[in-house]
Amino acid sequence: MKNTLYYIIVLYSFFLVSCNDSLSLTETKVTNVEELNAAIKECQPGDNIVLSNGVYKDVRIEFIGHGTPENPIVLRAETPGEVSIEGRSNLKLGGEYLVVEGLHFKNGYTPTKSVIQFRIDNKLFASHTKVTNCVIEEFTQPDRDATDHWVEIWGRHNELSNNYIAGKSNFGPTVMVMLKGNEHIKNYHQIVNNHFGPRPRKGGPHGETMQIGDSGTSMMPSHTNVSNNFFERCNGEVEVISSKSNFNEFRNNVFFESEGSLVLRHGNFATIDGNVFIGNDNSEFIGGIRVINTGHWITNNYFYKLKGSIFRAPLAVMNGIPKSPQNRYNQVTDAVMAYNSFVDCETPFHFSVGSNVSQSEVLPKSEIRSARPKRTIVANNILYNETPFDYPIKNYDKVDGVTFKNNYSNSDNKSEVQPEGLIKTDLAFANNIPSVSSKDLYAGFDFETINKDIFGSDRTSDNNTAGAIVNTTKDPLNIDKSKYGTDWFTAEKPKTESKTISVATSEGLNKSLLEANSGDILELKSGTYQLDKTLKVNKSVTITSADKNNKAELVFSANNTAFEMNPKGMLKIEGLVLKGNKSQSAFKTLDKNMTSAYGLQINNTEISDFRSVLEVSKGSFADTVAVRNSSIKNCLKGIQLNKETNDKGDYNSEFVYITDNTFTNVGENVVNYYRGGYDESTIGGNLVFKNNTVSNCGKTEKENILIKNRGIVNVQFANNTFKNNPVKVVAVLWGEKGQKPENNTISNSGEIKVVQNLKLKLMY
Amino acid sequence: MKNTLYYIIVLYSFFLVSCNDSLSLTETKVTNVEELNAAIKECQPGDNIVLSNGVYKDVRIEFIGHGTPENPIVLRAETPGEVSIEGRSNLKLGGEYLVVEGLHFKNGYTPTKSVIQFRIDNKLFASHTKVTNCVIEEFTQPDRDATDHWVEIWGRHNELSNNYIAGKSNFGPTVMVMLKGNEHIKNYHQIVNNHFGPRPRKGGPHGETMQIGDSGTSMMPSHTNVSNNFFERCNGEVEVISSKSNFNEFRNNVFFESEGSLVLRHGNFATIDGNVFIGNDNSEFIGGIRVINTGHWITNNYFYKLKGSIFRAPLAVMNGIPKSPQNRYNQVTDAVMAYNSFVDCETPFHFSVGSNVSQSEVLPKSEIRSARPKRTIVANNILYNETPFDYPIKNYDKVDGVTFKNNYSNSDNKSEVQPEGLIKTDLAFANNIPSVSSKDLYAGFDFETINKDIFGSDRTSDNNTAGAIVNTTKDPLNIDKSKYGTDWFTAEKPKTESKTISVATSEGLNKSLLEANSGDILELKSGTYQLDKTLKVNKSVTITSADKNNKAELVFSANNTAFEMNPKGMLKIEGLVLKGNKSQSAFKTLDKNMTSAYGLQINNTEISDFRSVLEVSKGSFADTVAVRNSSIKNCLKGIQLNKETNDKGDYNSEFVYITDNTFTNVGENVVNYYRGGYDESTIGGNLVFKNNTVSNCGKTEKENILIKNRGIVNVQFANNTFKNNPVKVVAVLWGEKGQKPENNTISNSGEIKVVQNLKLKLMY
Structure with a gap:
């Protein structure tokens, strides 16, 4: 490829209206990263480097140039939006008076700590540089715990304007202004006219949409201007914007249904x-x-x-x-x-x-x-x-x-x-x-x-x-x-009509699930479905019985898990009978690369003979897990949302609804929902455990606790009946958060404890 | 007095050169505080209030006025330096565009927390106000522990220029810039062209010559300008200037032999x-x-x-x-x-x-x-x-x-x-x-x-x-x-020739000491002087024997103490024999009102039969206490510099030299020199204990320590001989400060301990 390097160079001259100055521009059109690098290497004030329309995959661009106020150096898409940067890619900027326009980052993530970074290294950073009319869309790390920033701004007098940025699920503020060093203070950055689209709940701290400085640089005069932006459902954590430096300005922004605040955290x-x-x-x-x-x-x-x-x-x-x-x-x-x-x-x-x-x-x-x-x-x-x-x-x-x-x-x-x-x-x-x-x-x-x-x-x-x-x-x-x-x-994506697909056989179920569009409903005829393969869920799909009075029975001999929850898998189970062979989970997430949240709703369903109802991996996050009007029996473990044990405030699901179910003969605990570490950045988890009947459970539970909800902030625990569960403790509630048991009936099942102040691991 | 109020009002007009503007000025001459108050009450832009030459005693002036940039309101001395403010007096300023000129604060102290304060109360403060060509001289609180500021600057755009300020001995920075509130930040105060004369060692923290903000307001943008000032022997503590806010400027100042630094403490x-x-x-x-x-x-x-x-x-x-x-x-x-x-x-x-x-x-x-x-x-x-x-x-x-x-x-x-x-x-x-x-x-x-x-x-x-x-x-x-x-x-005071006064009788000694000028020498003929009155020392004086080989013997029956050390008392005893009646001290400070430091030097002298050699009060401070080539015997206690026990870093003497002496039969400890509290603002005390012979001492010492120097930072302890002192510990030295015993001879007298890290009370 390096040998086939070629350019199209167009030379023309025109008037810059703003300064009435005549100059000649070089426009260099490039079609791959080698050409791009060569063009960057040669770039002069006033140059335009044009990325030809297409997909640029696994590219690490270092755009270094020295423009002037009158003649910046521009790197732009041939047609805005028709140039996408995908795979393991990023863009670093160094020099001054640079402009980047019209790029679309999607279908990938950065191999480094940032997607767009206004510096090359410790010594070379960008000033008077603008990133505009670009999109960064779900360019999120596969691992929620992996840290990055999507836009990391260094230097002075830089601009982030008219961009759309949405869908970061992993650790780290979306936009971060760095103030480490005299070169980066008094920066007067302009973050203006952007649309910050939804940032999903993260289930842990460090989900800010924007952060300006950090506690260690909180004494710095920053003078960053954040104005005229639209923050739409930025739900990453309690701080939509975390201002951590001095003299920042936030003017005329709209915060639309964003689960958090504009927080003057430091500075x-x-x-x-x-x-x-x-x-x-x-x-x-x-x-x-x-x-x-x-x-x-x-x-x-x-x-x-x-x-x-x-x-x-x-x-x-x-x-x-x-x-x-x-x-x-x-x-x-x-x-x-x-x-x-x-x-x-x-x-x-x-x-x-x-x-x-x-x-x-x-x-x-x-x-x-x-x-x-x-x-x-x-x-x-x-x-x-x-x-x-x-x-x-x-x-x-x-x-x-x-x-x-x-x-x-x-x-x-x-x-x-x-x-x-x-x-x-x-x-x-x-x-x-x-x-x-x-x-x-x-x-x-x-x-x-x-x-x-x-x-x-x-x-x-x-x-x-x-x-x-x-x-x-x-x-x-x-x-x-x-x-x-x-x-x-x-x-806004065009709405697709959801369709109902009728299924009558195991093969049909496998095939239909594979081929369904997000939003479709698989309607299973009555009968027994023998399933020796795991059903993979990576879209929004409902699986239901055609005849509610004669539920379809799914009998799994598949290894590991019956249903495998993948990122963005939103599974609704409605009126089924699910049977296992005691060795696998009913539902389980991927072991890693749970890039985005998944969801699980189970209604009117009988679940039996599984090793566990739900098992999750450390980095996984469900926005909602709901089990309603169902019966769970003869399983070793119940709903397990307990793998996020870094004790830094993260947890495995935001909302957990367990209502109107019967749990019978679940060997260990019925629910294990865990959040560790003294953190105040998140909603902190929600457990609603109501109207359930739990009997003969907890026989092999080692900690002698039937319902585990340690560190979860919001818990409702009411109208349940516990019978003959050989444990010491039904549940431990956290008094300081207003948790209290209401109207539960307990016989031969230990007691419900309330601890006023829970001792959590300090993170600071 | 209030009924005899009268003014001399002089009306005349003149050109203000700076703005070429014609205006009429009211000059109001006042001779007492009532007239002054009345004039202040009526003052208008452009007015001059002139304090007639003389002494104004016990006056509390509230100068409130609203001048304009072109027409400030001036309060000035008729002749600069011929108007002194004395006694319990102070000056508060409120409003804007005020000028104070030519006043001399001396022979007194403020009854409040500041001498000149740029505010009246919580609500009314001064801006665009200038204090210039004034002197504050030894206007210090009688009690070293009493807190005040001599100049407390609030508001914005104030000026302290061309003043002479010296001699503060008590707790608190001399000049303090206050930043508590939005009204007082971004103040751009000008502290320029002043002469900050000597501030004596304080023997404790809070002896700064200037402080700008405090830790609680250290995040404030201050922008105070401290330029072209002369800091002469500002020895109050380790910080000559303590900058505790942001964006202050220190330009072209001279720091002359000042025992401390320009410290960027906070901000x-x-x-x-x-x-x-x-x-x-x-x-x-x-x-x-x-x-x-x-x-x-x-x-x-x-x-x-x-x-x-x-x-x-x-x-x-x-x-x-x-x-x-x-x-x-x-x-x-x-x-x-x-x-x-x-x-x-x-x-x-x-x-x-x-x-x-x-x-x-x-x-x-x-x-x-x-x-x-x-x-x-x-x-x-x-x-x-x-x-x-x-x-x-x-x-x-x-x-x-x-x-x-x-x-x-x-x-x-x-x-x-x-x-x-x-x-x-x-x-x-x-x-x-x-x-x-x-x-x-x-x-x-x-x-x-x-x-x-x-x-x-x-x-x-x-x-x-x-x-x-x-x-x-x-x-x-x-x-x-x-x-x-x-x-x-x-x-600079004119130098007076010191004279030698010959003394032959007790009455003569009393009289000569009373009448001597500072610097004089009282030369005592050989013989015995019976003294039933305490000798008061409030000046620099030397008392010596005329014949070194036949020392004058002073036998005291005076109560309480033989010599009473007053503020500024600098006593040198040379070649005398001092005998007590076992009930009084040989030397003792006032119990209170030790406004300024005193000093004591004892050479070639025999001291016996006193209750204690030196006793001090809590607020007293000696720059130097020196006992050399002397013998001390048959006293209950030795040199006691141990009353400053607030444990906030203060102590009773800066330098203590005990060299070439013999101590015999001193009942408790020989030296007790104390500094408590974890503080780093001071020199921390100095003890030189060398070439002494100590025997048969410490018999009634309760703590079983012969030489006490707890918390003193600088200690030399060498070439001493300890014989037959029934104590467990000769002294405890502080290893971390480099203290170590050198070449001491100890027999039947306990041991010298070295503690590496001394645990001190935390003050913060």
Whole structure:
């Protein structure tokens, strides 16, 4: 290939409108990586290197060049979106005034620690360099525990604009701004007009969509500007954005149904202005802004139907650790929260979030958050609830360092904290904008600098009002998604009609499952299906009995597992009978390369004679595992979600619903669902164990616990019946997280314990 | 007085040259505080309030006014220096564009927490306000432990210029910049052209001459400018200046024989440029610059004959604590030390200062400084020693994060650290300026911003060279002291001739001591003096025998103590016989109000039959206590410097010399010299105990230790003889501080112990 190197070189000249300067451009079209490398090697200011349309697989591009402000060096797709970078590929940038345009990273992952990296090595980095109109789509590591960043920004004055970036499942922030060294501080990076598409729940920490600096560089002046981006269902962890440096700005972004918050985790003096947070009441995990540290100004933001609380509150102001270690929680001081509007967020303000003095027995002193916010101003905000809600403030400690001035609400305030500066009054509401007739505003120190509203309207006239919006004609929820991301990529896939495929034989089942499209339903005729091969599930598929009253019976002699759950395998089993030979699992994930989440729902099904109901591998993650209205019997083990034992906050499934089942003669434990390590970055797992009857189980259980849920944060445990299970403990619940047994019937089966404070391994 | 209020009001108009603007000024002359208050109440932009010459005693002035940039409001002395503020007095400032000129604070102290405070209360502070041409002289609290600041600066854009400030003995930085609140950050204060006169050793922490912020506000952007000041013998503690916030600048200051350093204690991104550090080989406690935290640029500085090491090294770069608590030691990163000149500083560079991994057994993990400097550049410096010295670098840990480039030295480098970037070469030396012929310079990141030298000469031409000075004609040691401080005050007092007063009777002794001038000598004729009154010492005085071979014998029946040491009492006893009645001390300080240090020297003297040789009060401080060639016998206790037991690093004397004495039949311990608390801010005390003979002492000593020196940092213990002292321990020495017994003879007197690591009470 190296011998067949050839170029097409097109020379032409044209006017650069911006500087009225005549120059000649070299456009070099390349068709493979060797040509590309050769073109890069020769590139001069003003050059265009054009990647011919096609797939570039397993390429590691080092784009090094030295452009000028007037004549950058451009690396672009022949047609935006028609050039894809696939396989084990990445792109590194070094030099200055470079532009990368129109590339599509997909069907692969980086062989290094980043997909696009704004540096070549320790010495050569990129400045004044732009990546624009590109897509990085599910370019995720096969192993959830493998760490990378998709975009790693070094240097100064770089731009990430108009890109679509979505689908990272593995460890590590999607976009990371690095500040390690004087060359990378005061960077004034522009992260603008991007569409950050869904990032799935990770089931562990380090799932941020963006992080700017880290605790070790949190004293750095960063000055990164994150503006006009659309964050759509960025659900990776509790922090959608983690700001960990000084003087960053977050302006006019939209956070749409994202399960997390914009978190000022380390560093100080951030500006959060004019952003829209939309919850749509969709989930109690959707947050707003969480405040830690000093000197932040939070102004002109609009919060809509956010149900989150505590860490995920619309506005969470944390307690700090006195004299905090650098990587933990500094006290909030000198924060200003002014001119924000909260619409149908029942309790917008949560103060002293994270206060944990009560956990002194299980936490070291250096983890106790007892330093309350101080010198903090809350002024000129509007709180509107269509149905008035009388608890606008939730406090987890005294609120003695916060001054409320001229905040207006249409509800009473029955909260423990009753500041004079929170005033009940009538509020108008039109175009989703609440407004107040009073013109009484607080003119705090430097408040004259808040001279525009969310839409840029002037605040300096007499028409200034409380809340994010001065002029009430423009609906803040009327968001034009076309403003964000590329000019060519559409994230929405065309909907395919799901079809029902009738199956009557074992061979037919094998074949149909292989050939089905995602979303299809396999409907099994009544009868017995002998299956000596594992059924592989790598798409969304439902397997059901045609006759609910005469269920199809699947008898497995396959080794290892009956069903093999693959990444993106979303299996729904409805009304079947599943029988094993006692040596295999009913359901099992791949041992490795569980790139993306899978899901499993089992309804109205009889499962018997398996080694285990579900077995998973360490790196696997199920968004949901649900077993309902089913009977499980004569299995050695039940539902096993216990392989993620790194004790760093990761776990194997987000939601586990076990309801209305009977478990009979399960040898060891019925459920084993584990999360280890003292971490607060995630939802922390959810177990609903209700209305089940468990009998004659646990005979060979070594730890003498029938239902294991250690470290899982959210647990409901109610209305179950336990009979004749020879264990000491039915379950251990975690009191501090509000877990309590309700209405369970226990006979001859040990007891349910509640431990108030669970001692977890410290990760810090 | 309030009824006799009257003014002299002088109205006249004149041109303000600066703005060519015609305006009428009101000049209000006041003669007492009531008139002053009335004038302040009425003051308008452009007003001058003139304090008539005289003494204003016990006045608490609140100067509140609202001037304008063109028309500030001025409060000034009728004649600079002829208006003194005395007694329990202070001055608070509130508003903007105020000027205070020509006042002299002396003979008193503040009744509050500051002498001049740039705020009235929590809400009203001063901005754009200037204090200039004033003196604060020994306006120190009577109690060393009482806390105050002499100048406390709040607000923004204030100026402290051309003042003389000296003689603070009590707890608290002399000048303190406060950053608590958004109103006080980004302050751009100008602390310029001041003369900071001597601040005596304090014998404990919190004796800084200037502090900017504190650990709790160390994340604040301060931008305070400290330039063109003269720091003369500012010996209060190890930090002459403690910078504890971000973006401060220290330019072109002179540090003259000051026992301490310019310390970047907290906060980041300081600029230290063009300063002169003069040690004159005078003391090993005189330091240069100590570096902690991130992003500091240390350029164009000139270091002359500095003998300090470790914390007081010419350039000390510390180890940090990994993930340090906010009030302890952050790691040094991203520091630049370039274009500095070191002249006759044998070992300019000390790296990983404070490394204390070896003390893990006595310190908690959160105190262990193991994080080495990283991403740090040392470049283009000159190291010149007239007598070449081959150990330019002292390292207390690995030096793996520091890059040396193009540094030039005229010595070999036999240090453990041997960077290529430290080059031996011939250096020229003229006008106290070393220079190198090589033009090879390192052009590091952002080095082009170092475009001037110490004198402002251009560095951008081809003539640029290493070291602080490009043009070698101007002597950096030729310092014009008249540039600093006021235009009227002279710190140097006229020298008085000391006279010798002959004394023959007890009455004569009493009278002569009372009437003597400081520096006089009382010469006692041979014979016995019966003294039933305590002799009060509040000046520098020597009491000696006229005939050394026939010593005067002073027999005391006075209660409490023979000699009472008062503040500034500097007593030298030479060749006397002092006898007590067993019930009183020979020497004793006041019980309280020991405002300033005292001193005591005893030579060739016989002391017997006292309760104790020296007793002190908690707040007292002796710079030096020396007992030489004397005999002490039949006393209950020896030299007691053990009352400062707050265990926060304070102690009762800086230097204690006990040499060539005999101690016989001293009942308890011979010396008790105590310093408690884990503190590194001070010299830490000095005990020289040499060539003494101690016998039959310690019979009633409860702790069974003959010489107590707990917590004292510097101890020499050599050539002593101990005979028949019934104790278990002669002394406990502190191995980690290099203390070791040398050549002592011990018989029937217990043993000398060496403890490697002393466990001290943590203060943080």
